Amino acid sequence: MSTILKQRAATPAAEGRRRQVQEAAIELGITLVALTGIAAVILIFVFVAREAIPLFSNPELARETDLGRMFLPQVWRAGRPAAFIWQPVGGIPKYSMIPLFVGTLKVTAVAMLVAVPVGIAAAVFSSEFAPPRLREVLKPVIELLAGIPSVVLGFFALVVMATWLQSAFGFTSRLNAVGAGLALALTIIPVIYTVSEDALTAVPRSYREASLALGATRWETAFRVVLPAAAPGVLAAVVLGFGRAIGETMIVLMASGNAATTTWSFGDSIRTLPATIAAEMGEVVVGGGHYAVLFFIGVELFVFTFVLNSLAAVAVRRLVRKMSGAAA
Amino acid sequence: MKRIAFAVLTALTLAPAVSQAAVTVKGSDTMVILAQRWAENYMKKNAGKKIQVTGGGSGTGISALINGTTDVANSSRPIKGDEVAKVRDRFNVLPAETAVAKDGVALYVNDANGVTQLTVDQLRSIYQGDVTNWKAVGGADAPIVLYSRENSSGTYVFFKDNVLKGEDYAASAQTLPGTAAVVNAVSKEKNGIGYGGAAYAKGVKEVKVVGKDGQAYLPSAENVKSGKYPLSRPLFVYTRGKATGETKDFIDYCLSAEGQAIVTQVGYFPVK
Numbered sequence: 237m238s239t240i241l242k243q244r245a246a247t248p249a250a251e252g253r254r255r256q257v258q259e260a261a262i263e264l265g266i267t268l269v270a271l272t273g274i275a276a277v278i279l280i281f282v283f284v285a286r287e288a289i290p291l292f293s294n295p296e297l298a299r300e301t302d303l304g305r306m307f308l309p310q311v312w313r314a315g316r317p318a319a320f321i322w323q324p325v326g327g328i329p330k331y332s333m334i335p336l337f338v339g340t341l342k343v344t345a346v347a348m349l350v351a352v353p354v355g356i357a358a359a360v361f362s363s364e365f366a367p368p369r370l371r372e373v374l375k376p377v378i379e380l381l382a383g384i385p386s387v388v389l390g391f392f393a394l395v396v397m398a399t400w401l402q403s404a405f406g407f408t409s410r411l412n413a414v415g416a417g418l419a420l421a422l423t424i425i426p427v428i429y430t431v432s433e434d435a436l437t438a439v440p441r442s443y444r445e446a447s448l449a450l451g452a453t454r455w456e457t458a459f460r461v462v463l464p465a466a467a468p469g470v471l472a473a474v475v476l477g478f479g480r481a482i483g484e485t486m487i488v489l490m491a492s493g494n495a496a497t498t499t500w501s502f503g504d505s506i507r508t509l510p511a512t513i514a515a516e517m518g519e520v521v522v523g524g525g526h527y528a529v530l531f532f533i534g535v536e537l538f539v540f541t542f543v544l545n546s547l548a549a550v551a552v553r554r555l556v557r558k559m560s561g562a563a564a
Numbered sequence: 565m566k567r568i569a570f571a572v573l574t575a576l577t578l579a580p581a582v583s584q585a586a587v588t589v590k591g592s593d594t595m596v597i598l599a600q601r602w603a604e605n606y607m608k609k610n611a612g613k614k615i616q617v618t619g620g621g622s623g624t625g626i627s628a629l630i631n632g633t634t635d636v637a638n639s640s641r642p643i644k645g646d647e648v649a650k651v652r653d654r655f656n657v658l659p660a661e662t663a664v665a666k667d668g669v670a671l672y673v674n675d676a677n678g679v680t681q682l683t684v685d686q687l688r689s690i691y692q693g694d695v696t697n698w699k700a701v702g703g704a705d706a707p708i709v710l711y712s713r714e715n716s717s718g719t720y721v722f723f724k725d726n727v728l729k730g731e732d733y734a735a736s737a738q739t740l741p742g743t744a745a746v747v748n749a750v751s752k753e754k755n756g757i758g759y760g761g762a763a764y765a766k767g768v769k770e771v772k773v774v775g776k777d778g779q780a781y782l783p784s785a786e787n788v789k790s791g792k793y794p795l796s797r798p799l800f801v802y803t804r805g806k807a808t809g810e811t812k813d814f815i816d817y818c819l820s821a822e823g824q825a826i827v828t829q830v831g832y833f834p835v836k
Contacts, residue, residue, distance in 0.1 A: 312732070323732040325715040326724060335735065399752060408707050410753050411738060493738035494714070505738045515714050515741070518624060521646075 281538055287531035300525035301331045322496035322507065324516065324526045331529045333536070335496035339413070339506030343488055346417025346502060347424060347481045352474055355428030363436035364458040375433065382426035390490035393419035398491065407503040411493030414502050419487045424477040431476055435469020436462055465559070468552040475548035479541050485510040509533050586614035587810050591625020591638030592718055593742055594667060594761045595799050598830045599638055605826060606817050615814055622718035629802055630654065635811050637802040640667065640718035657805030663798040664818045666833040667761050668783030669722060672747060672768040674754045679703040681772035681780035684794055687727050690757065693734025698755065710737035711746045711758035719743065722797050723759055762831055788833040799832065
């Protein structure tokens with residue numbers, strides 16, 4: 237860019253200076269916009285954390301709960317085994333995070349189990365096998381799936397899917413982790429598909445040609461050459477999908493039954509972290525213990541995705557290094 | 565979901581007419597149908613008067629009363645001590661309470677369920693998760709599927725205080741956002757049981773509850789009014805201090821013979 241500027245400076249000096257000022261202003265503007273994004277993330281985190289901190293600093297709120305009571309099993313009823321209970325409204329509020337973690341992980345696991353294979357397979361198909369005409373239709377249609385509001389998908393899962401699944405699998409509770417997870421998968425398939433597809437298409441044509449020239453079939457080329465070459469991008473797609481699944485609120489709020497259970501069965505109703513915030517934030521006393529706990533859940537979700545994204549970034553970098561090393 | 569729908573509806577219907585100061589009524593989802601019916605009839609009778617009704621839950625209504633964003637708060641539970649204190653601190657008046665109707669908290673089961681009556685103790689065991697099979701309470705050999713309300717609901721608190729005696733709900737109880745959602749779920753779930761206002765019981769069967777005298781009663785008008793049905797509760801409206809002006813006119817209308825007739829039509833029970 238600077239060489240261009242210097243060449244321009246050879247033309248009348250006044251115009252050159254004007255251009256320089258203009259470019260500097262544009263650069264400043266773009267930098268500011270980028271910084272606004274970062275500032276927004278930091279400010280949101282500070283705000284959420286600030287509302288959660290009284291839980292630990294304010295002795296009055298600390299009496300309601302603490303880390304031990306939030307994460308370890310407690311005996312609440314005499315003669316009963318220690319249990320994880322989320323019952324925030326009542327004489328003795330009980331804020332165990334474990335049922336919410338278990339619920340969130342169960343529904344996310346179901347969604348990922350379905351969406352990862354389907355999303356990646358669809359991406360491989362449309363980038364490697366689909367005739368160009370079909371691909372032109374396929375991509376926008378799958379991406380359209382991402383445009384369906386999650387409240388519509390949630391309603392569909394609540395009214396239609398839940399009944400099908402119950403009659404097909406005989407679940408005791410109509411609304412459960414499987415139904416909500418499947419609806420959730422519908423929202424993350426397009427995310428995984430789009431990003432993976434872009435990664436696959438970006439693999440240089442020469443890789444495919446070399447592979448085919450060496451006698452590999454199209455199938456072998458797609459799965460042994462192109463897919464591994466696009467692995468960093470596909471991994472990024474999976475992480476993006478995971479982040480979306482863990483934070484999705486409306487679908488799970490509507491279709492999961494919202495019972496704070498701690499069981500291994502995927503046929504039980506579950507309550508997730510984001511749905512809990514959404515369902516309970518409306519009526520908590522501002523500044524009270526329950527309010528602080530809900531913000532603490534927000535902090536947990538934030539930390540979750542932050543750690544996940546960092547791990548993924550490291551993994552992608554390693555993959556890229558390994559592959560460029562192998563290529564050299 | 566329901567409260568969003570109401571918010572949108574009210575916004576759509578009232579947006580063009582904001583020119584005139586309206587009496588705002590906000591609160592209990594249980595009372596929202598009733599309050600809207602009152603408002604419609606009151607406005608029909610008194611041309612030029614405006615009553616604006618929204619739901620959101622009893623707690624939301626009382627919060628709005630504390631924050632000064634509503635004139636009247638509907639509540640299906642009595643106001644709490646700390647809420648009274650907040651109103652007094654901010655506005656230097658005590659909230660005034662008026663019981664405008666009575667509601668029976670009905671227990672719903674699926675039409676296919678053979679159980680016709682339950683005691684309050686049985687209900688407590690069921691909702692605490694101690695009894696998990698319909699066989700233990702005289703039904704078929706099938707698991708009991710519990711439906712409850714979100715913990716922001718006044719009905720949730722009423723049921724917890726009066727049936728569970730303040731103990732916790734079983735963890736397996738599914739919480740749904742609104743009585744209509746509970747009724748819908750129970751109508752589709754043949755082993756389900758749920759609770760909510762008597763006015764909503766469409767497509768499901770109401771269970772008789774055994775009262776103090778050992779007899780089982782349905783939440784009918786006379787049983788609720790006489791107090792024989794054990795799970796009934798008053799529905800309140802709250803104002804900041806004694807109601808005056810148009811707010812008072814509206815509450816007086818609710819308590820009038822005509823207003824109380826609407827209570828019966830909607831499916832609740834009159835107080836007068």
